[in-house]
Amino acid sequence: MADGRGVLRFDGVQRAAHWLTAILFGILIATAFPLYFASVESLVGRHVLVLRIHVAAGIALPFPVVVSLLGPWGARMRADLGRFNRWSEPELRWLRSLGTRRMPRADKFNPGQKLFAVFVGGSIAVMFGTGVVMAWFDLFPVSWRVGATVVHEVLAWLVSLAILGHIAMVATHPGSMRSMLNGRVSETWARRHCPSWLEDQLGAPGEEEFLKGRAGARRVSWRAAERSHGKPDSSTTNSRSGRSGIPNRSSP
Amino acid sequence: MNVAPGSGNQGGGRVAVGRRVFLGMVGLGAAGVVLGAPVQEAVVRAVGSRLAADLPGGDQFVIYSVTGEFPRIEPESYKLDVSGMVERPLRLSLADLLAMPSVQLVEEFQCVTGWRVPGVRWEGVRLATILDAAGVRSGAGALSFGSYDGLDTESLTLEQARLPDVIVAYRMLGAPITTEHGGPVRLYVAPMFGYKSLKWLSSIEVVRVARPGYWEQNGYPVNAWRDGSTSAAVPPAYRSG
Numbered sequence: 266m267a268d269g270r271g272v273l274r275f276d277g278v279q280r281a282a283h284w285l286t287a288i289l290f291g292i293l294i295a296t297a298f299p300l301y302f303a304s305v306e307s308l309v310g311r312h313v314l315v316l317r318i319h320v321a322a323g324i325a326l327p328f329p330v331v332v333s334l335l336g337p338w339g340a341r342m343r344a345d346l347g348r349f350n351r352w353s354e355p356e357l358r359w360l361r362s363l364g365t366r367r368m369p370r371a372d373k374f375n376p377g378q379k380l381f382a383v384f385v386g387g388s389i390a391v392m393f394g395t396g397v398v399m400a401w402f403d404l405f406p407v408s409w410r411v412g413a414t415v416v417h418e419v420l421a422w423l424v425s426l427a428i429l430g431h432i433a434m435v436a437t438h439p440g441s442m443r444s445m446l447n448g449r450v451s452e453t454w455a456r457r458h459c460p461s462w463l464e465d466q467l468g469a470p471g472e473e474e475f476l477k478g479r480a481g482a483r484r485v486s487w488r489a490a491e492r493s494h495g496k497p498d499s500s501t502t503n504s505r506s507g508r509s510g511i512p513n514r515s516s517p
Numbered sequence: 518m519n520v521a522p523g524s525g526n527q528g529g530g531r532v533a534v535g536r537r538v539f540l541g542m543v544g545l546g547a548a549g550v551v552l553g554a555p556v557q558e559a560v561v562r563a564v565g566s567r568l569a570a571d572l573p574g575g576d577q578f579v580i581y582s583v584t585g586e587f588p589r590i591e592p593e594s595y596k597l598d599v600s601g602m603v604e605r606p607l608r609l610s611l612a613d614l615l616a617m618p619s620v621q622l623v624e625e626f627q628c629v630t631g632w633r634v635p636g637v638r639w640e641g642v643r644l645a646t647i648l649d650a651a652g653v654r655s656g657a658g659a660l661s662f663g664s665y666d667g668l669d670t671e672s673l674t675l676e677q678a679r680l681p682d683v684i685v686a687y688r689m690l691g692a693p694i695t696t697e698h699g700g701p702v703r704l705y706v707a708p709m710f711g712y713k714s715l716k717w718l719s720s721i722e723v724v725r726v727a728r729p730g731y732w733e734q735n736g737y738p739v740n741a742w743r744d745g746s747t748s749a750a751v752p753p754a755y756r757s758g
Contacts (some may be wrong), residue, residue, distance in 0.1 A: 303697050307587050313735050350535035384533045387542030394546060402630050403738055410631030412553025416546050467596055 271449035272466050273371075278333045281517045283445055285329035285391075292322040294425055301418070310468055323396045327389050348373055349382045373462040390423040392417060558635070588665040588717050592693070592701045597685070599649050601661075601723035604652030611701055614687055617642045617650075622682055622707055627743050629710035641686035645679045647721070659727035662704060665717035671704065671730035673713070675723075682707035686719065709741035 275283070296319040299309035309315060333342045352360070355369035356376040368375050374382070398405050398413035405413070435442045440454040455463035527565050549556075592611050599607040621640045627633040644660075653675065660678050662671045677683065686705040687694060694700030699716025706713040711733040 271560065280596060307697055310587075346535075350533050352532045352534035354532075359606070360534065379535065379544050380538070383538045384542070390539070390543050391546035394543075395550060407627070407631075408554040409550050409631060410629075411557065412550040412631075414631030415553040415557050416549035419549075420546070458579045 271424070271451045272455050272463060273448055274444040274450045274455075275448050277448065278336075278338045279342055279345070280445060280448060282333035282342065287330070289322050289326045290428060293319060293326065294428075297421060298321070301421075320396070322399045323393065323400075327393055330386070330389065344375070349379045349386075352376065352379065370461070371459045373459050375458075381427060384427055385424065388420055388427075391420055394423070395420075397432040524679040587696050588667070589696055590665055590701060590717065595701050597702060598719060598720040599651045599723075600720065602654040602725070603723050604648075604654060607647070607651050609647070611687065614642055614685065614702065617646055620681075620684060622684065622705070624682070624707045626711055626714075629712060629737055629741070637689065638691055639684065639686050639707075640688035641684040641702075641705065643681065644673075644683045644685055644704075644721075645681070647685060648678065648723075650676075651723070653723055657723045657725060659724050661720075661722040661724050661728060662715045662718060662730070663720035663722070664715055665719045665747060669715055669717075669731045670728075671713055671732075672713040672724075672727040673706065674727050677706075677709075680708065706741075709742060710737075710743055712737055713741045 296315050299306045299315050300319060306312070307309045333339050334346060353369065356379070359366045359368055359376050360380065364377070368377065371378075395413040395417040398409055399417060402410045433447075440450055440458075444454075450458075452463065455466070460464075568599075596612045597607075597609040597614070599609065600680055619640055620643055621638065623636055623638050625633055625635045626637045657675060659674045662673075664670070673683070683706050684704075685702060687700075687702050689695075689698055689700075689703075689705075694703060699718075701715075702718050704713070704715040704718050729739055
């Protein structure tokens, strides 16, 4: 970029959605400890208060993501949702190998990041649904309450482990962390981790305006978003895979 | 590495994997809600209760403490007060309770919110035995229970209290009841959800009508029967809440 500020990876809406979700997950996990472990409950107690905080945070949990996706402010959010959804053949092969294959070259996100994002999204939906059954138990038969409790507990472990892994990855990739704080990555970072995305960003007419956040940028951002995840165009694809011989590295 | 053409293109190909994974998780979650109870039973049967207790989603007690900490009561200094509409108010020590005729129950412990522990062994004195020892006066209709945590309360009608599987328990899981499980002495009301089985039992007061206890005041149903019945055993005071 001419202004030397790097490339925009996450806009303000995305960062707000990420950090609000992170804070809510933090509250949920912190309050889950006394609700689940007897030894912690013996130190904390106040079961009703802890439970109320847990349920309130749980109800709030889907809102940052849903609201940021639905509004006119959510173009970049929706573009990235499309990226999480669509997988190329090499990415699918990586998934089928359960991560033992080498990761294919990333566009904006590598398949590990995509899988994490989708898994957290699915977890939010399932934890919300089972949490509703547990919190408003009198609306549901007892066998459903038992089932919801089992699912809620098992998935709580899995999603907590996934989040731990996410944090561990960030800790070893400071560039990724910075991009979730100030939204930007350096060109060097982008060239190493997502070269084809970088080319798209640099080559897109109107992208300069978008990055500077000028008035009217929304319309441009829509186009830029469509361009960056739209239908594969064989001519650009070929030239790209020919040009960038940079080894791919994963990052959160 | 042999990179297939299109592998690095615009964020992926045509396969909507994300949506499938998301919907798959939602579907699995819904199936787990509906089928989780029998599956959990099968797992417990397969791996044994002791091992299952250490698995997430397995059977284990979830400990509830409504106050800041567990009340710690030495078994030697434990006292249970029986008062109110009785002929002979009692102050029973743990030794007094141990000297009374005991019963053993093996029952599933079921919380109203969903968690449960199958096959829990209980030992104690029938509540009816204690009531007979104190002599309930005519006109009495219910019991109010107090806890050494100073906050939790519960109540039962006299009719419910006299059921054979309602006990004042001093042994649980084959050992004296631990502090976290409400020891040394707690109530165990087998036919009702767990919150009725008040922990750290301190007092039994014989009264005229039942009053909603701590958990009922905090949103739990006044009708605590595990089979969901509103049978004749549930008096009007309970139905109206």
